[in-house]
Amino acid sequence: KAGVTQTPRYLIKTRGQQVTLSCSPISGHRSVSWYQQTPGQGLQFLFEYFSETQRNKGNFPGRFSGRQFSNSRSEMNVSTLELGDSALYLCASSLGDRAVETQYFGPGTRLLVL
Amino acid sequence: AQSVAQPEDQVNVAEGNPLTVKCTYSVSGNPYLFWYVQYPNRGLQFLLKYITGDNLVKGSYGFEAEFNKSQTSFHLKKPSALVSDSALYFCAVRGLSGAGSYQLTFGKGTKLSVIP
Numbered sequence: 001k002a003g004v005t006q007t008p009r010y011l012i013k014t015r016g017q018q019v020t021l022s023c024s025p026i027s028g029h030r031s032v033s034w035y036q037q038t039p040g041q042g043l044q045f046l047f048e049y050f051s052e053t054q055r056n057k058g059n060f061p062g063r064f065s066g067r068q069f070s071n072s073r074s075e076m077n078v079s080t081l082e083l084g085d086s087a088l089y090l091c092a093s094s095l096g097d098r099a100v101e102t103q104y105f106g107p108g109t110r111l112l113v114l
Numbered sequence: 115a116q117s118v119a120q121p122e123d124q125v126n127v128a129e130g131n132p133l134t135v136k137c138t139y140s141v142s143g144n145p146y147l148f149w150y151v152q153y154p155n156r157g158l159q160f161l162l163k164y165i166t167g168d169n170l171v172k173g174s175y176g177f178e179a180e181f182n183k184s185q186t187s188f189h190l191k192k193p194s195a196l197v198s199d200s201a202l203y204f205c206a207v208r209g210l211s212g213a214g215s216y217q218l219t220f221g222k223g224t225k226l227s228v229i230p
Contacts, residue, residue, distance in 0.1 A: 004157075033218070043204065043220040055215040090157055092218075099146045099208050099216040100165045105157040 004106035012112045018079040021109045025093030032074040037088040050097040086113045116141040116209035120221035127195045135190040135224045137205030146208040147188040195228045
Protein backbone atom coordinates (compact mmCIF):
# COMPACT_ATOMS: atom_id res chain seq x y z
CA LYS A 1 0.00 0.00 0.00
CA ALA A 2 1.34 3.41 -0.93
CA GLY A 3 2.13 5.74 1.93
CA VAL A 4 1.08 9.33 2.47
CA THR A 5 2.24 11.55 -0.36
CA GLN A 6 2.75 15.28 -0.25
CA THR A 7 3.33 17.70 -3.09
CA PRO A 8 5.36 19.68 -3.72
CA ARG A 9 8.31 18.53 -1.64
CA TYR A 10 10.06 21.88 -1.72
CA LEU A 11 8.75 25.36 -2.26
CA ILE A 12 10.24 28.84 -2.24
CA LYS A 13 7.93 31.84 -1.95
CA THR A 14 8.27 35.50 -1.11
CA ARG A 15 6.54 37.42 1.62
CA GLY A 16 2.96 38.32 0.86
CA GLN A 17 2.39 35.47 -1.57
CA GLN A 18 0.08 32.57 -0.91
CA VAL A 19 0.78 28.86 -1.16
CA THR A 20 -1.24 25.66 -1.45
CA LEU A 21 0.12 22.32 -0.27
CA SER A 22 -1.41 18.98 -1.15
CA CYS A 23 -1.66 15.69 0.73
CA SER A 24 -2.89 12.32 -0.49
CA PRO A 25 -3.61 9.93 2.40
CA ILE A 26 -3.09 6.21 2.50
CA SER A 27 -5.85 4.45 0.58
CA GLY A 28 -8.85 3.91 2.84
CA HIS A 29 -7.82 6.50 5.39
CA ARG A 30 -10.46 9.13 6.02
CA SER A 31 -8.72 11.38 8.53
CA VAL A 32 -6.00 13.85 7.58
CA SER A 33 -4.08 16.08 9.97
CA TRP A 34 -1.56 18.82 9.27
CA TYR A 35 1.41 19.88 11.38
CA GLN A 36 4.02 22.59 11.17
CA GLN A 37 7.55 21.71 12.23
CA THR A 38 10.14 24.38 13.01
CA PRO A 39 13.41 24.20 14.98
CA GLY A 40 12.13 26.66 17.53
CA GLN A 41 8.56 25.54 18.08
CA GLY A 42 8.83 21.85 17.24
CA LEU A 43 5.78 20.04 15.92
CA GLN A 44 2.60 22.08 16.16
CA PHE A 45 -0.86 20.90 15.23
CA LEU A 46 -2.59 22.90 12.50
CA PHE A 47 -5.89 21.14 11.80
CA GLU A 48 -7.59 17.81 11.33
CA TYR A 49 -10.17 16.78 8.76
CA PHE A 50 -12.43 13.78 8.77
CA SER A 51 -14.97 13.05 6.06
CA GLU A 52 -14.53 16.53 4.57
CA THR A 53 -15.24 18.24 7.91
CA GLN A 54 -12.71 20.15 9.95
CA ARG A 55 -12.77 18.45 13.34
CA ASN A 56 -10.13 20.41 15.14
CA LYS A 57 -7.94 23.46 14.64
CA GLY A 58 -4.71 24.43 16.32
CA ASN A 59 -3.67 27.86 17.51
CA PHE A 60 -2.73 29.40 14.17
CA PRO A 61 -3.96 32.61 12.55
CA GLY A 62 -6.72 32.61 10.01
CA ARG A 63 -4.14 32.87 7.20
CA PHE A 64 -3.84 29.11 7.58
CA SER A 65 -6.75 27.21 6.13
CA GLY A 66 -7.44 23.79 4.74
CA ARG A 67 -9.99 21.54 3.20
CA GLN A 68 -10.62 17.90 2.47
CA PHE A 69 -12.15 16.46 -0.64
CA SER A 70 -14.55 13.55 -1.02
CA ASN A 71 -11.64 11.23 -1.92
CA SER A 72 -9.99 12.21 1.41
CA ARG A 73 -7.22 14.17 -0.29
CA SER A 74 -6.48 17.36 1.56
CA GLU A 75 -5.01 20.76 0.83
CA MET A 76 -3.79 23.46 3.11
CA ASN A 77 -3.42 27.08 2.12
CA VAL A 78 -1.38 29.83 3.65
CA SER A 79 -2.17 33.35 2.52
CA THR A 80 -0.06 36.48 2.92
CA LEU A 81 3.09 34.54 3.72
CA GLU A 82 5.41 35.76 6.45
CA LEU A 83 9.06 34.89 7.01
CA GLY A 84 8.06 32.93 10.10
CA ASP A 85 5.98 30.58 7.99
CA SER A 86 9.17 28.93 6.75
CA ALA A 87 8.86 25.39 8.02
CA LEU A 88 8.39 21.74 7.21
CA TYR A 89 4.68 21.06 6.79
CA LEU A 90 3.71 17.50 7.57
CA CYS A 91 0.53 15.72 6.68
CA ALA A 92 -0.62 12.58 8.46
CA SER A 93 -3.46 10.21 7.76
CA SER A 94 -5.33 7.66 9.84
CA LEU A 95 -8.22 5.29 9.26
CA GLY A 96 -10.56 7.28 11.46
CA ASP A 97 -10.54 9.93 14.12
CA ARG A 98 -10.62 7.74 17.22
CA ALA A 99 -7.98 8.24 19.87
CA VAL A 100 -6.46 4.80 19.29
CA GLU A 101 -5.81 5.40 15.61
CA THR A 102 -2.20 5.63 14.48
CA GLN A 103 -1.32 8.60 12.32
CA TYR A 104 1.04 7.88 9.43
CA PHE A 105 3.08 10.76 8.16
CA GLY A 106 4.12 11.87 4.72
CA PRO A 107 7.62 13.14 3.86
CA GLY A 108 6.57 16.76 4.26
CA THR A 109 6.72 19.91 2.20
CA ARG A 110 9.59 22.22 3.04
CA LEU A 111 8.51 25.84 2.57
CA LEU A 112 11.01 28.66 2.49
CA VAL A 113 9.66 32.21 2.59
CA LEU A 114 12.06 34.92 1.45
CA ALA B 115 -5.04 20.24 27.67
CA GLN B 116 -2.45 17.53 27.25
CA SER B 117 1.32 17.93 27.21
CA VAL B 118 4.46 15.88 26.68
CA ALA B 119 7.91 16.47 28.11
CA GLN B 120 11.11 14.99 26.76
CA PRO B 121 13.66 16.14 29.32
CA GLU B 122 16.76 15.41 27.25
CA ASP B 123 17.47 17.33 24.07
CA GLN B 124 20.22 14.87 23.19
CA VAL B 125 21.18 11.36 24.24
CA ASN B 126 24.52 9.81 23.34
CA VAL B 127 25.08 6.07 23.60
CA ALA B 128 27.78 3.70 22.43
CA GLU B 129 26.88 1.16 19.77
CA GLY B 130 25.82 -2.12 21.38
CA ASN B 131 24.80 -0.49 24.65
CA PRO B 132 21.19 -0.23 25.79
CA LEU B 133 19.43 3.05 25.13
CA THR B 134 16.62 4.90 26.85
CA VAL B 135 14.82 8.01 25.63
CA LYS B 136 12.64 9.55 28.31
CA CYS B 137 9.11 10.86 28.05
CA THR B 138 6.55 12.05 30.58
CA TYR B 139 3.03 13.13 29.78
CA SER B 140 -0.01 14.90 31.14
CA VAL B 141 -3.50 14.15 29.86
CA SER B 142 -7.07 13.99 31.14
CA GLY B 143 -8.60 10.59 30.81
CA ASN B 144 -6.98 7.50 29.37
CA PRO B 145 -3.51 8.06 27.92
CA TYR B 146 -2.92 7.05 24.32
CA LEU B 147 0.82 7.30 23.80
CA PHE B 148 2.98 7.10 20.69
CA TRP B 149 6.63 7.14 19.69
CA TYR B 150 7.82 8.34 16.30
CA VAL B 151 11.28 8.61 14.74
CA GLN B 152 12.43 11.18 12.21
CA TYR B 153 15.49 10.83 10.01
CA PRO B 154 17.01 13.92 8.35
CA ASN B 155 14.80 15.46 5.67
CA ARG B 156 12.13 12.84 6.21
CA GLY B 157 8.70 12.67 7.74
CA LEU B 158 7.91 10.89 10.99
CA GLN B 159 7.88 7.10 11.13
CA PHE B 160 5.64 5.33 13.62
CA LEU B 161 7.49 3.09 16.09
CA LEU B 162 4.93 1.95 18.65
CA LYS B 163 1.92 2.93 20.71
CA TYR B 164 0.31 2.23 24.06
CA ILE B 165 -3.45 1.99 24.18
CA THR B 166 -4.19 -0.39 27.02
CA GLY B 167 -3.01 -3.70 28.43
CA ASP B 168 0.60 -4.71 29.00
CA ASN B 169 2.83 -1.94 30.27
CA LEU B 170 5.67 -3.10 28.01
CA VAL B 171 4.93 -2.37 24.38
CA LYS B 172 7.03 -3.80 21.57
CA GLY B 173 7.43 -1.94 18.31
CA SER B 174 9.43 -1.70 15.10
CA TYR B 175 13.20 -2.13 14.70
CA GLY B 176 13.62 -3.75 18.13
CA PHE B 177 12.31 -0.79 20.09
CA GLU B 178 10.04 -1.13 23.08
CA ALA B 179 8.49 1.28 25.54
CA GLU B 180 7.48 0.99 29.15
CA PHE B 181 4.28 2.63 30.32
CA ASN B 182 4.22 3.69 33.97
CA LYS B 183 0.91 5.16 35.05
CA SER B 184 1.99 6.29 38.51
CA GLN B 185 4.99 8.17 37.12
CA THR B 186 3.10 9.27 33.97
CA SER B 187 6.03 8.11 31.90
CA PHE B 188 6.45 6.28 28.62
CA HIS B 189 10.18 5.75 28.10
CA LEU B 190 11.50 4.32 24.84
CA LYS B 191 14.10 1.58 25.11
CA LYS B 192 16.27 -0.72 23.02
CA PRO B 193 18.55 -3.42 24.40
CA SER B 194 21.39 -2.87 21.92
CA ALA B 195 21.81 0.40 19.99
CA LEU B 196 22.83 0.54 16.35
CA VAL B 197 24.52 3.44 14.57
CA SER B 198 21.52 3.48 12.23
CA ASP B 199 19.27 4.31 15.22
CA SER B 200 20.76 7.82 15.26
CA ALA B 201 17.79 10.11 14.60
CA LEU B 202 15.29 12.45 16.23
CA TYR B 203 12.70 10.75 18.44
CA PHE B 204 9.31 12.18 19.33
CA CYS B 205 6.93 11.12 22.05
CA ALA B 206 3.26 12.05 21.61
CA VAL B 207 0.02 11.80 23.53
CA ARG B 208 -3.46 11.81 22.07
CA GLY B 209 -6.17 13.35 24.18
CA LEU B 210 -9.45 15.19 23.88
CA SER B 211 -9.17 18.74 22.64
CA GLY B 212 -11.52 21.55 23.51
CA ALA B 213 -13.30 20.92 20.22
CA GLY B 214 -14.29 17.44 21.38
CA SER B 215 -12.04 15.53 19.01
CA TYR B 216 -8.74 13.81 19.71
CA GLN B 217 -5.56 15.78 19.12
CA LEU B 218 -1.99 14.46 18.94
CA THR B 219 0.44 16.55 20.98
CA PHE B 220 4.18 16.04 20.56
CA GLY B 221 7.17 16.55 22.78
CA LYS B 222 10.09 18.70 21.60
CA GLY B 223 12.04 15.68 20.46
CA THR B 224 15.26 13.99 21.59
CA LYS B 225 18.22 13.65 19.29
CA LEU B 226 19.78 10.22 19.69
CA SER B 227 23.40 9.76 18.63
CA VAL B 228 24.82 6.26 18.61
CA ILE B 229 28.61 6.35 18.63
CA PRO B 230 30.48 3.56 16.81
